Each structure stands twice: as C-alpha cells, then as structure tokens.
Amino acid sequence: MMPRLVVVGNGMAGVACVEQILKHAPKFEITIFGDETHVNYNRILLSSVLAGEKAADEIQLNGLEWYEKHGIELRLGVRITDVAAERKTVTGDDGSITSFNKLLIATGSTPLIPPMDGVKKEGVFVFRNLDDTRALLDRAAPGKKAVVIGGGLLGLEAARGLQVQGCDVTVVHLMDTLMERQLDLTGGSYLKAKMECLGVKVLLERNTTAILGNGKAEGVAFKDGSSVEADFVVIAAGIRPNVELGRKAGLQVNRGIVVNDYMETSNPDVFAVGECVEHNGTCYGLVAPLFEQGKVLAATITGNRGPVYGGTVSAAKLKIMGVDVFSAGNFAEKAPGTDAVRYEDPALGIYKKLTMRDGKLAGVILVGDTSESHRYMDWLRSQTDLTAMRRRLLFPGPADDAGLDVAAMANSKVVCGCNGVTKGAIIHAVHQKGINTLAQLKDCTRASTGCGSCTEVCQQLLKAVAPEFQEEAKRSLCKCVPFPEDKLREILRSQRLRSVQEVLEIYGNGVGCEVCKPALSYMVDMLWCGDHDEDRSARFINDRVHANIQKDGTFSVVPRIRGGVTSAKELRRIADVAEKYKVPMVKITGSQRIDLLGVKKADLPQIWADLGMPSGQAYTKGVRMVKTCVGTDFCRFGVQDSTKAGIELERRLEHLYTPHKLKMGAVGCPRNCAEATVKDIGLVGQEGSWQVVVGGAAGKKVRKADLLITVESAEEALQAATLFFQYYRENANYLERTYDFVERKGIENVRRDTVYAPLAIQQGLRERLRKSKRISRDAWLEGDAPRHPTQFVQIEPLEEVQA
Amino acid sequence: MSNKQWIRITPMHNIPLREGRSVTVAGREIAIFNLGDHVLAVDGRCPHKGGPLAEGIVTGSTVVCPLHAWKISLETGSVTKPDANPACVATYRTRIESGIVLIEIPEPSKKIQETPLSCGEQNRAALGDSPSPSPGL
Numbered sequence: 001m002m003p004r005l006v007v008v009g010n011g012m013a014g015v016a017c018v019e020q021i022l023k024h025a026p027k028f029e030i031t032i033f034g035d036e037t038h039v040n041y042n043r044i045l046l047s048s049v050l051a052g053e054k055a056a057d058e059i060q061l062n063g064l065e066w067y068e069k070h071g072i073e074l075r076l077g078v079r080i081t082d083v084a085a086e087r088k089t090v091t092g093d094d095g096s097i098t099s100f101n102k103l104l105i106a107t108g109s110t111p112l113i114p115p116m117d118g119v120k121k122e123g124v125f126v127f128r129n130l131d132d133t134r135a136l137l138d139r140a141a142p143g144k145k146a147v148v149i150g151g152g153l154l155g156l157e158a159a160r161g162l163q164v165q166g167c168d169v170t171v172v173h174l175m176d177t178l179m180e181r182q183l184d185l186t187g188g189s190y191l192k193a194k195m196e197c198l199g200v201k202v203l204l205e206r207n208t209t210a211i212l213g214n215g216k217a218e219g220v221a222f223k224d225g226s227s228v229e230a231d232f233v234v235i236a237a238g239i240r241p242n243v244e245l246g247r248k249a250g251l252q253v254n255r256g257i258v259v260n261d262y263m264e265t266s267n268p269d270v271f272a273v274g275e276c277v278e279h280n281g282t283c284y285g286l287v288a289p290l291f292e293q294g295k296v297l298a299a300t301i302t303g304n305r306g307p308v309y310g311g312t313v314s315a316a317k318l319k320i321m322g323v324d325v326f327s328a329g330n331f332a333e334k335a336p337g338t339d340a341v342r343y344e345d346p347a348l349g350i351y352k353k354l355t356m357r358d359g360k361l362a363g364v365i366l367v368g369d370t371s372e373s374h375r376y377m378d379w380l381r382s383q384t385d386l387t388a389m390r391r392r393l394l395f396p397g398p399a400d401d402a403g404l405d406v407a408a409m410a411n412s413k414v415v416c417g418c419n420g421v422t423k424g425a426i427i428h429a430v431h432q433k434g435i436n437t438l439a440q441l442k443d444c445t446r447a448s449t450g451c452g453s454c455t456e457v458c459q460q461l462l463k464a465v466a467p468e469f470q471e472e473a474k475r476s477l478c479k480c481v482p483f484p485e486d487k488l489r490e491i492l493r494s495q496r497l498r499s500v501q502e503v504l505e506i507y508g509n510g511v512g513c514e515v516c517k518p519a520l521s522y523m524v525d526m527l528w529c530g531d532h533d534e535d536r537s538a539r540f541i542n543d544r545v546h547a548n549i550q551k552d553g554t555f556s557v558v559p560r561i562r563g564g565v566t567s568a569k570e571l572r573r574i575a576d577v578a579e580k581y582k583v584p585m586v587k588i589t590g591s592q593r594i595d596l597l598g599v600k601k602a603d604l605p606q607i608w609a610d611l612g613m614p615s616g617q618a619y620t621k622g623v624r625m626v627k628t629c630v631g632t633d634f635c636r637f638g639v640q641d642s643t644k645a646g647i648e649l650e651r652r653l654e655h656l657y658t659p660h661k662l663k664m665g666a667v668g669c670p671r672n673c674a675e676a677t678v679k680d681i682g683l684v685g686q687e688g689s690w691q692v693v694v695g696g697a698a699g700k701k702v703r704k705a706d707l708l709i710t711v712e713s714a715e716e717a718l719q720a721a722t723l724f725f726q727y728y729r730e731n732a733n734y735l736e737r738t739y740d741f742v743e744r745k746g747i748e749n750v751r752r753d754t755v756y757a758p759l760a761i762q763q764g765l766r767e768r769l770r771k772s773k774r775i776s777r778d779a780w781l782e783g784d785a786p787r788h789p790t791q792f793v794q795i796e797p798l799e800e801v802q803a
Numbered sequence: 804m805s806n807k808q809w810i811r812i813t814p815m816h817n818i819p820l821r822e823g824r825s826v827t828v829a830g831r832e833i834a835i836f837n838l839g840d841h842v843l844a845v846d847g848r849c850p851h852k853g854g855p856l857a858e859g860i861v862t863g864s865t866v867v868c869p870l871h872a873w874k875i876s877l878e879t880g881s882v883t884k885p886d887a888n889p890a891c892v893a894t895y896r897t898r899i900e901s902g903i904v905l906i907e908i909p910e911p912s913k914k915i916q917e918t919p920l921s922c923g924e925q926n927r928a929a930l931g932d933s934p935s936p937s938p939g940l
Binding site: 511512513518535536537538539541544549551553788790794795796798799801802 | 808812817818821825852863
C-alpha cells in the first residue's frame, strides 16, 4: 500500500499542488479535507460572481469526477482542528481521526477584521468564499446602501460587484490612497477617479471605529466623529494566514508557516503551500505564487527534491470591467539609483509608471491601460537590461514583432496563472487537437478561462502555431511606420510629438510615403487640437493649395454655402468670378454646393478674394457640408426647422478635419428629402423630437445610418452630433469613413462612449473639440497670407532662354 | 559637350523643403524638388496621364504623382511603381550656386524632338555625375 498524503485545504493552492504531485509517478493515497462544502473553485473569480458576470458553477475548477478519476478521497465540510505530529494524525471537527505519512497544509487565509465595535452585528459580511458571495448576493438589491471597509483589491472588487447589483456603494479606506500596496499616490488618484466615474463613492483616511446600529448594521462610525449610513457592511480589510494547524504541528511559524526554498517546513513529513506559508519573510496573497510553490513542493514531496522556489515577483491586477489596474514589483522611487519613467493623460485616465534600477525594471504601475502588462512582467522576471530600449519603455514594439514575445517564452512558462496552463501545454493542445480558435483552446486547456488576463498571450500563441488561426488583425499604418494607428496616437500623445517628420524619424523609416504622411498630418493636427507643427510637404496637394486637383492639373473651387442656402447677391458674385476667370465649368454638386471647375493654381487666391466666401473644404478629408431641406420655413410637411439646425451644425464644425471626408444632412420630417439617413451624421426631425443618426453612406457603399440617440430639442441634437463627431475624429483610422468606423465599433459601443458616456468623458470630448475649433480657421485666408511665398505662385526662371 | 547649358532658375528658398515647384524653361515644363542639401529636377509631367509631378508628395528621393500615385525616381527618372514599368521621365542635372538653383538643359538651338534621350542614357547621366555646388563657375 502506498503512503497516505493528507491535504488540509481544498482551495486553489492545495489542489493545484496535488495536480502537480499527480504528474509524478503515483506515490500516495491522497485524502483532501475541505471545510467548505463545494468542490475546488477559482477563488479569484468570486468578484465576477458577485458582479453577475459568472455563475457560481462556472468558476468550478475540478469537478467530483476529477477526484474520482485520480482516486482521491474528498472529505468536504470537515474542518481539521488538530494535528498530532508525533502520532501523525489529524483530527476533524466531525470527530474523525485520520493518519498520514505526509501532511500538506494548504489552509489559506481568513479575512482580517480590524479592531472595531459591533462586528458581530447582523448585516456585517466578509468576502472570502463562495458562501460569503452568495450571502452578499442575497443581501444586495437596488437602492440598498452598502459600505465596504477596505480600499484594496478585494474591497474594490466587492464594491464594484455590489454596485452592479444596484447598491449605493461607499468604499471606506484607512489610508490616504486606494490600493496603497500596489499603487503610488498618483496611481491611487487615477483609480479613485475611475471608481467614482463608475458611481462608487470613495472615502479616504477614515479609521472605522464601530459598526452602528441596534443589533443590526445601520452605519459605520469613524474616529474623526463622522459616520455614514449603511444597510449592510462588508469588511475587506486584508487577510491573515491560517497558521493554527502549523502551530499545533509544532512547526516554525512567524506571520505564516515558515518554508524553505524546497517548500519544506521544520518537520520533514509536514509541508505547507499557498497563502498560509511564509517564504523568505514574505506571505503571498495572490495566485501566481501558489502555482510556483506547488510545483516545487510536488518535486520535493515525491522524492525529486531539486527544484527550488525563489520567491515570486508580486503582481496584482484589478478585475473590474473598465477599470484597468496592474501593479508589479517595487514602485518606490525614492531609493538611490532609481528612476521613475512616467506617462499620464488625465483626460483619458491613463497613468503608467516604471521604476528603473541599474537599467532594469524594478516595478510597474499601469492604470487605465494594462495591455502591456505581460511584457513588463517578463522584463521584471527576467531582469532584462533595458538600456537600449530606454526611449520606448512605455510603448509597444512594432506590431510585426508581436510574435517574438511568445516565441522567446520558455515552454515551461505558465501562461494562464489561474489554471496553471503552460505555453508547452497550449502548443501541445494546438498540435494534438487541431485547435484554431480561442474558444477551442479554452474548452481544451482551460487557458484564459480564469481572470482572462492571459487572453492576449493565448491569441499570440495561437497565431504563432495554429495553422488556420483567424484573428482580427490590427493593421499597421504602413511599412514606413509599423504601428497600428491606435498605438501611434498613444505614442504621439505621450511623446508629445507634434510634427510628421519627428514621428517618421523616431518611430518610422525617416522618409514616409504618400500613405502615412497625410495620415500623420491628420493625427498631429487632431491630437494637439490644431496646435501642432504643420508641415505642408506631408500634405496631399489639395491640402497645400486648398482646392481639388483635376485630371489636367487644374483645380476646382467650391465655396462654403452653409446648409445649401445662398442668396441672389452671392450667386451674382459667383457668376462674376466664373466670367472674370473664364471658368470652364460651373456645376451644381450633389451636396447643394456650386463647383467652379478648371481653375489655375495661380488664380486661386484672387478667386477666393473675389468670392468673399469661406472654403467649402470640398477638396479635403474634413467637414464637407450639411445638406438640408427647407424645413418648417416653407414646407407644408416640415415639423422641425432643419434648415436652421443644419446651418448651425455646419457653422459649429466647419474648418475642421476628419479621418475621411464627412458629409452631413438635416431633414425636417421623416420624408428625408435631404437624405440625412445616408450621411455620416444626420439629424432627422420628427414631431416633438430629433433623431441623431450616424454612419450612413450613399457612395461606394450604401448604408442606412444607425440611430445614435433621440432627443427633444435641436440643441440637444447638435450636442449629440458634435459629441459623435469628435469621437470619430479621435478614434477612427485615417481614411476610415464613419460607416466602417461605426460597424467596427458597434453602435452600442459608440453610444456608450459618446451620448451615454460618463459626464467626464463627454466633457473631455467637448473640450478638445472646442479647442480644435478655436484654433481652426478658414483655409482660404491663406490666399492673402500664404504659408510660403511660392504657395500659389508660378515660378519664372531668372534667365530667359529661347525655346 | 557643347550642346547643353546651365540656366539660373530661382533662389533655393522659393522651393520649400521636401516640396516641388514647376518651372518652364526653353519650352520644357520641369519639376524641381528641394531635398534639403540638394535639388533634383525631372520633366514636369507623369508618363502615365500627364499629372503635374511638382505637386506630388516627396518620399525620400521619389515623387508620388498626385493623380494616380505613380512613383517616379527623381534620381533616375524611372517609374518605380507600378513595378517593372518601362516608362520614365527625363532628368536634369542641377546645382546650387550662391543660393540660386541652376538646371542644365539642352541648348536652345537644338529642338527637343531632335535630342531624344533614351531612359538608359539619362539614367547614366544622372547617376554617373552627381550634382554638386561649384562656386567657381
């Protein structure tokens, strides 16, 4: 008969360690005790259960059949209360006595309850296990006031979960910043703003002294004498390793049960793993160390002593939808020889800080954008010398290099920390099972089914090894600047690059081409709201001379006629100009404008002056026009003043540039005479309201616009339209029309990011639009004040030569 | 070679950096480009549909025709995009003298039609003798 291994604790650490032990040759009869009545589940996903994103049974890790298959005796609902180390037995709270040859203590930790009065009152909860979560879900209801004591990872996740359930949530934190163990003051303030944006109230520097109420929680009182009301209270102020069994077994115990690098305790037959242990003075409360420890312990306990546990770089990721926070390593920057490299954008809520020591990464904080966390973790673990990359530390490598990361990764490296799936296991599965999609990979290996933070890496691996993997490819701008446009925008913004040539020299091939130069020209203009270094050599000819080049090298001139409403006087001037400059063709356009075709470049400034009208921007990727119907002024059917609304819309947006041309329409009734529903932005008047529609097209593609929002007044319609306008400007790729953009984003997301976005986001969009508009000007003013002396002038040679 | 002459065209500062300007000399429409430390000159019209090359975006020492994005090497006059296209434009030797751009063109007495240069000859001429400022002239 094989020796008996008794495992106390059926949590992630104990079971993960048993899984590792099973990978060695069978050595033990195994019995696992668990004091909860559930099979092994993924504790880090409890916050997802609380937030309603996952059902309780979805976070199960090992079903009963797994225990059966491996001949493991599972004793659920039994708490081990005593250990007799000499007799080698454990005693359960059911009175049972079980003998062992080897004992594995994986008792985890329990919530830390700070000293305060009234913690025994009804309505005071902790948030540690599935039963706690269920109790909270029972209690949570729309409008209920919930106070969460503790502004760390767990407290914030609990707060968000309760808030999703409709509760009015206040987080109370002792320290002056949230998640102070993972974030510095700045990062904490970004996080606070994000939590508040979600509707969670945050009270800092509040020392809770008592839970108020008569037998039942009714509020919490603070040391400073203030208090807040509560229908129930959740204490999430930290955890304490469960070390009692270790003490009873006579092991060396400090804060946790002390283990050495082989995961041995002071007793050769007793082992410990997970949150209850202390290695090298550190107790870990996160998932990654559990797997690393479990692997070492499995080797030691099965007689393969050799691998050592060298500690884990602590890393934490907040799992709240829309609040991306990642922290790893040491972020303190005061130590001598330490530099902090920072990037922040308050409007976007992005804050990144790297602490560097001796050319290597010592710590990282990411708030608002954690997409690069994997790369930083690798740098932290491998202690790569980053001197050569110093300029680009905060920015991703070129898109083409995406595969290199995963190629360089060792096969033994754990990709999915939640389920302990290695790179090797994923590649094996891909080859053996013919996996081509992430969903298949999830089914087969469970990789990325946990917290989901490894999804990106899994996709990269699939891309590298799965023969038919299809992924939504992120196209880079062009060969000259090998970055996707969203990354480029981030780079330009954070590196404060204001000229096309600078971007090309630092992030591109130094030369550029006809594709990237106009795109980058747009990007710097948009990002800096017009306060950029304009370089006309990077612009297409149309944007150098503000007219549309024709096949014979002449140009066309389209003055702005807002809303398509003109006057006899204006028409007379246009007619005079056409005659004076012998304009070969005068044409009414499809956009309710007048086009003067066949004009010589040198005549442009004088024609503009004679017209006395602003540029209609008919030559550029910018605001073309608003087409209107006659609305209520004359029409028998019009129910809204679309002419006035259209002219106002055009006035608010004219002179601005957009990723592609932008055409708008405003109609006064659903008959849609000005075709607003096939415009990039349309205002559709109806009895008592306006519909704002976006993403319509009637060109190369015909597409009916999607409804953005229905509002009561014309002003509200204009506000919604301009909000979408700026959102499109900031997020579309160059030459991406709104109809592609809206389809790519999904109208639900567009709504969420614009008209239904938090107020701060809307204000940010409006403020940037306002700034751009303030700086913008009628391009035709350059006729009088050219940017360059020969901008419109035909150069004559200094010497006459006979032809 | 006596059938060529250098013509003073315009001050260098009249052509913005990385832009072109068109000039008509001895009946020829020529596009001149400012590449920072030197200028390059080619025939002004694209061999494709006659687009005005001086209005094109400059990428390195290539100009992109504004009409249909054909790419023409300013050094050799050959079409680099579409690939393997035999068409080309004539190139002209240039130099800068006291801030003035000079272009070398065939002598006026010789009619353009009488001095047809094949692509190959122009290429050699352009590549073999790179233009350089010669203040002594």
